[in-house]
Amino acid sequence: RMAVAPPSYCFVAFPPRAKDGLVVFGKNSARPRDEVQEVVYFSAADHEPESKVECTYISIDQVPRTHAIVISRPAWLWGAEMGANEHGVCIANEAINTREAAAETEALLGMDLVRLGLERGTTAKEALDVIVSLLEEHGQGGNYYEDANSCHSFQSAYLIVDREEAWVLETIGKYWAAEKITEGVKCVCSHLSLTTKIDAEHPELRNYAQSQGWWTGEDEFNFSEVFSPADDHLDCCAGKDSLEKQEESITVQTMIDILRDKASGVCIDSESFLTTASTVSVLPQNRSLPCIHYFTGTPDPSRSIFKPFIFVDDVKLVPKAQSPSFGDDDPAKKEPRFQEKPDRRHELYKAHEWARAVIESGQEQGHKLRKTMLELEKQGLEAMEEILSSSDPLDPAEVGDLFYDCVDTEIKFFK
Ligand SMILES: *[C@@H]1O[C@H](CO)[C@@H](O)[C@H](O)[C@H]1NC(C)=O
Ligand SMILES: *[C@@H]1O[C@H](CO)[C@@H](O)[C@H](O)[C@H]1NC(C)=O
Numbered sequence: 062r063m064a065v066a067p068p069s070y071c072f073v074a075f076p077p078r079a080k081d082g083l084v085v086f087g088k089n090s091a092r093p094r095d096e097v098q099e100v101v102y103f104s105a106a107d108h109e110p111e112s113k114v115e116c117t118y119i120s121i122d123q124v125p126r127t128h129a130i131v132i133s134r135p136a137w138l139w140g141a142e143m144g145a146n147e148h149g150v151c152i153a154n155e156a157i158n159t160r161e162a163a164a165e166t167e168a169l170l171g172m173d174l175v176r177l178g179l180e181r182g183t184t185a186k187e188a189l190d191v192i193v194s195l196l197e198e199h200g201q202g203g204n205y206y207e208d209a210n211s212c213h214s215f216q217s218a219y220l221i222v223d224r225e226e227a228w229v230l231e232t233i234g235k236y237w238a239a240e241k242i243t244e245g246v247k248c249v250c251s252h253l254s255l256t257t258k259i260d261a262e263h264p265e266l267r268n269y270a271q272s273q274g275w276w277t278g279e280d281e282f283n284f285s286e287v288f289s290p291a292d293d294h295l296d297c298c299a300g301k302d303s304l305e306k307q308e309e310s311i312t313v314q315t316m317i318d319i320l321r322d323k324a325s326g327v328c329i330d331s332e333s334f335l336t337t338a339s340t341v342s343v344l345p346q347n348r349s350l351p352c353i354h355y356f357t358g359t360p361d362p363s364r365s366i367f368k369p370f371i372f373v374d375d376v377k378l379v380p381k382a383q384s385p386s387f388g389d390d391d392p393a394k395k396e397p398r399f400q401e402k403p404d405r406r407h408e409l410y411k412a413h414e415w416a417r418a419v420i421e422s423g424q425e426q427g428h429k430l431r432k433t434m435l436e437l438e439k440q441g442l443e444a445m446e447e448i449l450s451s452s453d454p455l456d457p458a459e460v461g462d463l464f465y466d467c468v469d470t471e472i473k474f475f476k
Contacts, residue, residue: 065158067091067092067156067251067329067331067333067334068091068250068251068252068299068300068326068329069088069089069090069091069092069142069153069155069156069250069251069329069336070088070089070248070249070250070299070300070320070327071086071087071088071089071143071153071155071220071248071249071250072085072086072087072088072220072246072247072248072249072300072304072316072319073085073086073087073220073222073227073242073246073247074245074246074247074304074311074316075227075242075243075244075245075246076346077310078244078245078246078307078310078311079310079311079312080310080311080312081449082345082346082347083312083343083344083345083346083449084222084223084224084225084227084343084344084345084346085311085312085313085315085316085341085342085343085344086151086153086220086222086227086316086340086341086342086343086344087316087317087319087320087339087340087341087342088142088143088153088220088320088339088340089320089327089328089329089336089339089362090133090142090143090336090337090338090339091329091334091335091336091337092135092142092206092334092335092337092338093206093207093208093333093334093335093337094332094333094334094335094337094360096135096136096137096206096207096337097135097136097337097384097405097406097407097410098133098134098135098136098142098337098338098358098359098360099133099134099136099358099382099383099384099405099407099410100131100132100133100338100356100358100370100379100382100383100464101131101132101134101382101383102129102130102131102370102376102378102379102464103127103129103130103131103132103180104129104376105126105127105128105129105147106126106127107125107126108123108124108125108126108127110125115139116139116140116169116170116173116176116177117138117139117140117169117170117172117173117203117393118167118168118169118170118203119167119168119169119199121169121195121198121199124180124181127180127181128146128147128148128179128180128181128182128183129146129147129372129376130144130145130146130147130176130179130180131144131145131146131354131356131370131372131376131464132144132145132175132176132179133338133340133356133357133358134172134176135172135207135337136384136405136407137207137391137393137405138170138172138173138393139172139173139176140154140170140171140172140173140174140175140176140177141154141172141175141176141179142154142172142175142338143175143338143340144175144176144179144340145179145342145352145354145370145372146179146180146182146372147372148182148183148184148223149223149224149344149352150178150179150182150183150184150185150187150188150221150222150223151221151222151223151340151342151344151354152175152178152179152188152219152220152221152222153175153219153220153249153340154171154172154174154175154217154218154219155171155217155218155219155220155249155250155251156171156205156215156216156217156251157215157216157217157218157231157251157252157253158251158252158253158289158290159216159233159253159288159289159290160275160288160289160290160291161216161233161234161273161288162214163201163202163214163215163216163234164200164201164202164203164214164234165202165203165204165212165214166200166202166203167202167203167204168199168200168201168202168203169195169196169199169200169201169202170201170202170203170205171201171205171215171216171217171219171232172205174192174195174196174201174217174219175219177191177192177195178191178192178219178221182221184223184225185221185222185223185225185226185227185228186226186228188221189219189221189228189230189239189261192219192221192230193230193232193237193239193263196232196235196237197235197263200234200235201216201217201232201234201235202214204398204399207393207399207402208399209397209398209399209400216232216233216234217232218230218231218232218249218253218254219231219232219249220247220249222342222344223344224344224345224346224348224352225243225346226241226242226243227241227242227243227247228240228241228242228260228261229242229247229249229254229255231253231254231255231284231288233288235263236263236265236266236269237262237263237266238255238259238261238262238263238266238284239255239259239260239261239262240255240258240259240260241260241261246304246305246307246311248300248301248303248304250299250300250301252285252289253284253285253288253289254285255284255285256283256284256285256286257281257282257283257284259282259284267282270282270287270288275287275288299325299326299327300319300325300326300327302325303319303322303325303327304319313341313343313353313355313442313445314442316341317341317355317362317367320336320339320341320362321362321363322363323363328361328362328363330361335360335361336360336361336362337360338356338357338358338359338360339356339357339362339365339367340354340355340356340357341354341355341367342354342355343445343449345449350448350449351371351372351448351449351455351460352371352372353369353370353371353445353448353449354369354370354371355367355368355369355370355441356368356370356464358382358409358410358468359409359410359413360410360413360417361417364413364416364417364420364421364431365413366434366435366437366438366441366467366471367438367441367442368438368441368463368464368467368468368471369441369442369444369445369463369464369467370463370464371448371455371460371461371463373455373457373460373461374457374461375457375458375461376461376464377461377462377464377465378465379464379465379468380407380408381407381408381409381468381469381472382407382408382409382464382468383407384405384406384407384410385403385404385405385407387403391403408472409468409471409472412471412472412475412476413471413475415475416430416434416475433474434471437467437470437471437474441467448460
């Protein structure tokens with residue numbers, strides 16, 4: 062039985078639809094309700110020749126140098142739902158419904174490929190090339206959830222963005238197609254979105270489709286038509302409308318509001334699934350301005366604060382937004398896997414649990430708390446706007462502590 066992927070939405074908007082020469086990127090991560098997501102920064106690193114990197118389930122060859130990255134990830138795995146690197150590349154991953162079931166055999170997870178793309182790509186196109194070549198070499202598969210009872214495996218789509226362009230990459234096993242986007246807006250969700258405009262593809266993609274009897278070889282090759290499951294409703298990408306109907310030019314605030322919207326279905330809050338973390342990035346097309354990445358690090362964006370992060374040489378780690386490490390004893394690392402579920406809640410998560418409960422109580426105290434949270438967030442957004450409109454160089458000492466300080470303030474404030 063094929064598991065149904067909850068729709069996680071990701072978006073990109075280019076100028077002039079996005080404001081002031083900014084590329085705006087956003088993503089909600091819909092995951093099992095009780096899963097903890099952490100925000101982790103890794104500095105750039107040099108690696109010994111022939112060294113290996115241990116991903117969630119398999120080890121692969123390491124590269125001589127990995128870029129600095131900041132990622133938001135389910136705390137039990139190696140990869141990431143979304144993140145950014147020091148070169149202004151952002152990547153989001155989506156589980157997608159296709160007519161071919163995903164492999165349960167442990168290989169690379171789509172989320173591992175997000176991190177590998179960020180660690181190895183200096184542009185969106187380079188990250189795409191990294192992802193598809195690793196896909197070819199190692200394949201994708203394995204359990205996407207920390208669940209001993211059942212294997213939930215998915216095919217993956219990716220939205221890969223830099224200051225100039227975005228690539229939508231959709232994969233089925235080792236096969237893939239990609240579309241380049243440089244204008245307007247784009248939403249990627251759990252349905253295939255590529256049709257006949259394909260700018261890059263696996264060399265055997267069409268032969269494979271033909272060999273499966275999914276394409277005659279005569280009709281125009283329409284990726285979604287060929288690879289979607291028969292019962293898929295291509296038009297239920299709720300998020301697409303949310304972004305397209307925006308009349309004003311799109312800002313960070315617009316993107317945050319879209320991600321917070323439960324009525325539209327973009328923010329998931331169902332019996333089994335929840336938007337467990339969210340991100341928004343602004344990538345100025347002017348290269349002398351810094352890229353700014355906002356992460357919640359906590360569930361439900363309508364109850365969370367988006368906190369800014371900027372890459373500089375001296376970024377302070379944020380242990381309070383990171384889950385405890387269980388080392389080699391981690392049940393996710395031992396076979397049979399997931400025999401126990403350790404408590405992965407980090408300090409920020411725990412403080413935020415209290416805040417969520419207060420807000421959801423519907424009492425006066427909850428309204429007040431929410432208001433104060435939004436004020437805190439607004440201060441951060443305004444400070445970032447100032448950075449983007451100023452011609453003063455960044456003070457690394459100040460922005461290197463940015464995310465750290467915001468998390469600290471948030472936790473203190475919930476106590
Ligand atoms: C591609 O196929 C989908 C699904 O059948 C359809 O909705 C769409 O209009 C097609 N697009 C083109 C450009 O033919
Ligand atoms: C890019 O930003 C810098 C710093 O704010 C500014 O001095 C420069 O004029 C901008 N360049 C363009 C092409 O807008």
